[in-house]
Amino acid sequence: MTGFIKPEFTPFKPIDPGNIIFPPCWGPVIIDLDCKTRILWVMDGSLDMDPISGFSLTEAKSIVEAATNTVHPVEITTAHRTSGTGCDVANFTFNGTHSVGGSNRNIHYYDQIWIFSIGSTSNPAFGALDTASELPEIETFMNNKGGVFCTGDHGDLGASLCENIPRVKSMRQWRQANGAPSMSGLTRIDTNVPNPDFSPDFDLQSDTLAQRIYPLWQGEFDSDYLPHPVLEMPNGKSVTHLPDHAHEGRCVVPSPLDAAEYPTDGGGAQVSPEVIAYGVSGGAGFSASKVSITPPELFGVIGAYDGHQASIGRVVVDSTWHHWLNINLNGTGAGTIDGVNQDGLYDALNNPTPEYLEIQRYFQNIAAWLQPNRFIICFIIYWPCLRWKWPFIEELEPLDDPRLLDLIDLGKSVEKQILPYRGVSGVLEIVDSVLHLAKAPRSLRNTYNMLYRGKETTQLPGIFRKEMVVQAILGGVMNEMAAKLPSSEQETMTYIKELVEKYSGKDESPLHDIIAQGARRAMALIKEELAVYEKDLKAFSNSLK
Secondary structure (H helix, E strand, O other), X not given: OOOOOOXXXXXXXOOOOOOEEOOOOOOOOOEEHHHOEEXXXXXXXXXXXXXXXXXXXXXXHHHHHOOOOOOOOEEEEEEEOOOOOOOXXXXXXXXXXXXXXXXXXXXXHOOEEEEEOOOOOOOHHHOOOOOOOOHHHHHHHHHOOOEEEEEOXXXXXXXXXXXXXXXXXXXXXXXXXXXXXXXXOXXXXXXXOOOOOOXXXXXXXXXXXXXXXXXXXXXOOXXXXXXXXXXXXXXXXXXXXXXXXXXXXXXXXXXXXXXXXXXXXXXXXXXXXXXXXXXXXXXXXXXXXXXXXXXXXXXXXXXXXXXXXXXXXXXXXXXXXXXXXXXXXXXXXXXXXOOXXXXXXXXXXXXXXXXXXXXXXXHHHHHHHHOOHHHHHHHHOOHHHHHOOOOHXXXXXXXXXXXXXXXXXXXXXXXXXXXXXXXXXXXXXXXXXXXXXXXXXXXXXXXXXXXXXXXXXXXXXXXXXXXXXXXXXXXXXXXXXXHHOOOOHHHHHHHHHHHHHHXXXXXXXXXXXXXXXXXXXXXXXXXXXXXXXXXXXXXXXXXXX
């Protein structure tokens, strides 16, 4: 599988009938095997995959691979710039090929690249990214909509691999000379949370207390505010905690934005990165000396860039890989505090703390958000499955001439089924793809989607709220599915399988047409409702004369 190379937004990809699996839903459903999210983790220096090392990423990897908010599997390949204990690939280069399980690959096999770098050298001979030979491959990967995650630590740590990557280089500070926080003294960023049970100690990073972070919420009204998708919890709340550490880095929004680095969207607006969550420095210190306690400071802890709006890949940056290491998550390699062993974010019964469950969701959300937007088909293909899932299997009778309220009510039920898997932001991305198939204007697609503030929108009249538009679109698609697909589950599955075989290598199929027709019907009913509203409003206005 290569990087996504089409210049325009195309959420659907040709399906290979030889590559199908049957994942569980209510019953079997056919899905493209390429819906597997393939992620490459790249490390250097002392960062590795040794399960008994504190500076290992083994627990974080297991969390991402166990993602529950996606409908397809996650496969992580680990690579190291030199040897790297426990890594799948040694002596990795971004412009070379590598073998995994007897298969030769390059970086374009993957959908995402995650870089955890501790190196500070700028010399390729000692492990730094070669800007002449390696950087062009990464740039091509990102321009083909590949997702990238990068993190380092305090000072210059991480600059070796990250300081020259487009957008990554300006969304986080990578050199102390350019403002990156230091390791020690009052200029460091210290998020260690004071623990009343222990004396001040560096190993507070491995106790059960996590730092509080402050997400940036987006929207217009209280009822439709959302955290960024990377921080969204399935209950409509946000991730509000990360592991703490005594010296972190800093994420930023560059100003001014370089035009070459940050291209414009389809409407000509330059797409900017965001700091999507802030942390607070000024915690516990790590000695008994008051001098070590830093002044309070708000800093960017997570940054994100929605490259899909500009037809390129998305980017996430994190202030430190200490949010990901075993020593911070499970206490591996930590010392003791006042004679008590530190077991990370696990309680006395060895269960993850509530804060740790949030952190795990953050890890998994990154994998879901960074995937190329063609992956939307991996969820849309579940619509035929939903049709034969309760309550639709018992209650759904397709309507030949539905009213708008019929579609909204049906859409509410569809939304309820999707939310546990994708969250609100995932629902919005699915509807955006549906409207793309229906050839809806970008201004309308932005109107209901509070995640894309500042973009061209269509003003909604007072009688409509954004969620009503979303639910009408979802209901329109489900009603059309029920009307056009066969009348039994088994016949539907057979029909879908035949579509996979018949339309192999093509960009669209009758299933896509059904989806588009359902959306167009919903939009037509909204238009009719608005015409009636306008007529009634005019009549009422005339009566006041």
